[in-house]
Amino acid sequence: MNQAIETIMKRKGTLSYTNQQINDSDRDTIISCGIAGPTARNLQNRHFTVVQKQELLQQINDGVRTVMSAPSEYNPLYGAPTLIITSAPVENAPFADQDCAIAVENMSLAATALGLGSRYIVSPTRFIESEAGKILKQTIGIPEGYRSVACLIVGYDADPIQAPTTRNMNVVNYVK
Numbered sequence: 001m002n003q004a005i006e007t008i009m010k011r012k013g014t015l016s017y018t019n020q021q022i023n024d025s026d027r028d029t030i031i032s033c034g035i036a037g038p039t040a041r042n043l044q045n046r047h048f049t050v051v052q053k054q055e056l057l058q059q060i061n062d063g064v065r066t067v068m069s070a071p072s073e074y075n076p077l078y079g080a081p082t083l084i085i086t087s088a089p090v091e092n093a094p095f096a097d098q099d100c101a102i103a104v105e106n107m108s109l110a111a112t113a114l115g116l117g118s119r120y121i122v123s124p125t126r127f128i129e130s131e132a133g134k135i136l137k138q139t140i141g142i143p144e145g146y147r148s149v150a151c152l153i154v155g156y157d158a159d160p161i162q163a164p165t166t167r168n169m170n171v172v173n174y175v176k
């Protein structure tokens with residue numbers, strides 16, 4: 001099978017990670033693939049924040065759990081050692097959510113191609129954009145006037161033999 005197609009078919013939302021951090025070269029490749037995604041009117045005004053500091057990841061994990069009123073055993077970051085947050089200008093960027101979503105999916109496919117696990121998540125934005133997340137948002141350097149939109153967690157898959165989620169294929173109609 002064509003390698004790009006194989007990567008798309010192999011991608012899955014990883015739910016458990018080892019403690020091992022991804023290397024900087026893989027991290028940079030993943031970010032480059034995010035930046036390579038298309039943006040509406042080629043405005044390119046989305047930002048990428050890479051969080052790898054354990055203390056801050058823990059703070060985000062716990063903050064999300066609190067805003068979601070989730071039980072203590074729920075870890076919204078699933079123990080992943082890297083969190084990439086895409087953010088976009090609050091003003092004058094009507095399609096920015098789509099720009100961010102595309103970037104995250106590109107990065108997820110890049111992670112898969114590099115043999116890493118990843119998962120598209122939005123739950124961190126619930127904390128980051130809340131009153132409780134204000135200081136953290138500044139600490140991690142999300143630009144002033146930007147709001148977090150979509151995120152990717154990345155790391156080594158602790159359960160690599162888990163198969164991708166099955167899909168309902170009955171969702172297409174063809175008009176010829």
Ligand SMILES: Cc1cc2nc3c(=O)[nH]c(=O)nc-3n(C[C@H](O)[C@H](O)[C@H](O)COP(=O)(O)O)c2cc1C
Nearest residue numbers: 011012013014076119120121122123124150164165
């Ligand atoms: C827009 C979007 C938001 C998502 N948000 C979360 C999230 O906050 N937390 C989470 O665990 N998974 C989240 N997911 C992952 C989906 O639950 C997952 O992709 C879906 O169950 C299909 O599984 P797969 O990725 O393994 O194919 C999100 C996915 C998308 C596309």
